[in-house]
Amino acid sequence: MSIMKLFSKKSIIFYSVLGAITALIIAPLIRSLIDYSVTTEILITTAIIIPMYAVITRLFKKYL
Secondary structure: OOHHHHOOHHHHHHHHHHHHHHHHHHHHHHHHHOOOOHHHHHHHHHHHHHHHHHHHHHHOHHHO
């Protein structure tokens, strides 16, 4: 993805919506399913969310 496409209006809206869904729904759901220390929960949640972003970006690449 080029720098110009990264800052396009569609791309900014896409990542804003994806970030909101992640922060409000997915991350709390993952953290509620595991019962570890906060640091461990954040590491596990991050290990799930970053690949999720990569997969979703590849799936929607033609729309960005």
